[in-house]
Amino acid sequence: xxxxxxYLEHITPLSGSACTAIKRKLKKAExxxxxxxxxxxxxxxxxxxxEKGLARASYFKDGKDITDWFAxxxxxxxxxxxxxxxxxxxxxxxxxxxxxxxxxxxADLQELYDEFHEIExxxxxxxxxxxxxxxxxxxxxxxxxxxxxxxxxxxTQPSILQRASLGYIASYLxxxxxxxxxxxxx
Amino acid sequence: xxxxxxYLEHITPLSGSACTAIKRKLKKAExxxxxxxxxxxxxxxxxxxxEKGLARASYFKDGKDITDWFAxxxxxxxxxxxxxxxxxxxxxxxxxxxxxxxxxxxADLQELYDEFHEIExxxxxxxxxxxxxxxxxxxxxxxxxxxxxxxxxxxTQPSILQRASLGYIASYLxxxxxxxxxxxxx
DNA sequence: GGGTGCTTTTAGCAATTGCTAAAAAATCAA
DNA sequence: TTGATTTTTTAGCAATTGCTAAAAGCACCC
Numbered sequence: 001x002x003x004x005x006x007y008l009e010h011i012t013p014l015s016g017s018a019c020t021a022i023k024r025k026l027k028k029a030e031x032x033x034x035x036x037x038x039x040x041x042x043x044x045x046x047x048x049x050x051e052k053g054l055a056r057a058s059y060f061k062d063g064k065d066i067t068d069w070f071a072x073x074x075x076x077x078x079x080x081x082x083x084x085x086x087x088x089x090x091x092x093x094x095x096x097x098x099x100x101x102x103x104x105x106x107a108d109l110q111e112l113y114d115e116f117h118e119i120e121x122x123x124x125x126x127x128x129x130x131x132x133x134x135x136x137x138x139x140x141x142x143x144x145x146x147x148x149x150x151x152x153x154x155x156t157q158p159s160i161l162q163r164a165s166l167g168y169i170a171s172y173l174x175x176x177x178x179x180x181x182x183x184x185x186x
Numbered sequence: 187x188x189x190x191x192x193y194l195e196h197i198t199p200l201s202g203s204a205c206t207a208i209k210r211k212l213k214k215a216e217x218x219x220x221x222x223x224x225x226x227x228x229x230x231x232x233x234x235x236x237e238k239g240l241a242r243a244s245y246f247k248d249g250k251d252i253t254d255w256f257a258x259x260x261x262x263x264x265x266x267x268x269x270x271x272x273x274x275x276x277x278x279x280x281x282x283x284x285x286x287x288x289x290x291x292x293a294d295l296q297e298l299y300d301e302f303h304e305i306e307x308x309x310x311x312x313x314x315x316x317x318x319x320x321x322x323x324x325x326x327x328x329x330x331x332x333x334x335x336x337x338x339x340x341x342t343q344p345s346i347l348q349r350a351s352l353g354y355i356a357s358y359l360x361x362x363x364x365x366x367x368x369x370x371x372x
Numbered sequence: 373g374g375g376t377g378c379t380t381t382t383a384g385c386a387a388t389t390g391c392t393a394a395a396a397a398a399t400c401a402a
Numbered sequence: 403t404t405g406a407t408t409t410t411t412t413a414g415c416a417a418t419t420g421c422t423a424a425a426a427g428c429a430c431c432c
Contacts (some may be wrong), residue, residue: 364382
């Protein structure tokens with residue numbers, strides 16, 4: 001649980017009582033590789049912190065499996081990153097490795113928001129961080145060539161490189177799998 | 187001022203005292219067409235609500251002027267939409283028409299956040315809405331062709347079509363000005 | 373009313389990337 | 403180890419879009 005609390009404290013300082021209240025709501029769970037952690041993201045009742053392992057958020061678009069987020073250890077996943085169902089297709093989260101998550105339900109989170117002003121602030125900060133990430137993604141799709149996007153990915157998420165298949169990475173980077181293979185060779 | 191408060195109340199309900207506190211901080215101002223409302227977005231001390239008129243957030247990328255947001259009447263602009271300086275270039279906001287804005291300083295906003303839990307919540311909600319908008323933008327860049335993006339723009343922001351030049355719209359849609367002209371003709 | 377400057381359109385060419393299909397390589401299970 | 407399945411690479415072709423440059427259209431100002 002401490003990992004998650006550290007993660008949160010790193011975003012905004014929390015009082016002892018807020019920490020205790022949060023800790024009471026957390027549930028740890030382990031799942032094996034290939035498990036579907038979240039079937040339908042838009043209806044998911046939990047927010048997860050990945051303590052160990054790797055999760056992958058994805059959906060289907062015109063029959064193709066598109067990855068829109070990788071969540072390795074130390075990151076969060078759930079309807080915070082993709083808060084609303086913006087696509088027709090079903091959004092789900094699958095585990096690429098044996099994974100340990102720490103979950104908190106939205107009902108509990110809402111209670112915490114109501115009770116602690118500082119946790120509401122924490123939620124705001126996390127949303128702002130997400131905005132930052134999305135803006136980076138926009139910049140990357142809009143201005144970088146496929147080759148540059150891959151170079152950037154290698155630099156910023158080298159660990160994922162070894163842990164996810166080329167096809168998953170290609171769709172995450174918004175390019176054809178064949179294109180990524182070509183780029184890799186060059 | 188009422189327009190802005192209505193806008194806020196539409197996002198999350200506010201108590202009378204919160205409304206009053208906000209109202210005390212607001213400053214209305216009018217600027218003529220072509221005025222630079224914000225010189226450097228990342229250093230901007232104000233959040234603006236556009237009551238009347240049209241603003242355009244933009245920056246330079248490889249010597250080209252890129253539009254990344256249009257803010258017509260009824261929308262907000264300032265470092266909420268683009269909260270951090272994610273690009274080398276200078277981000278600014280310029281007015282495309284004579285415009286009336288209602289501003290609130292970040293110092294005042296911070297005070298309001300500290301004092302009113304419910305305003306903190308409001309901030310969180312606005313951030314979440316922004317996430318939604320950015321996700322739409324990502325989907326649009328990543329999956330739609332230039333032609334489809336333009337079609338979508340016509341459908342969702344028809345008023346801007348008449349009010350911003352083709353070059354501005356092209357860069358907003360992430361395509362060459364020449365390409366947009368071709369698309370328009372077809 | 374004519375000139376000046378800005379915006380939009382047109383044309384031709386080049387580069388990137390997508391798509392399909394097939395071969396090669398790697399992984400996994402029996 | 404062998405066979406089956408999945409993943410990655412390779413090849414060739416097509417389509418979209420970008421770029422440059424020049425022409426046409428429009429608006430504004432003296």
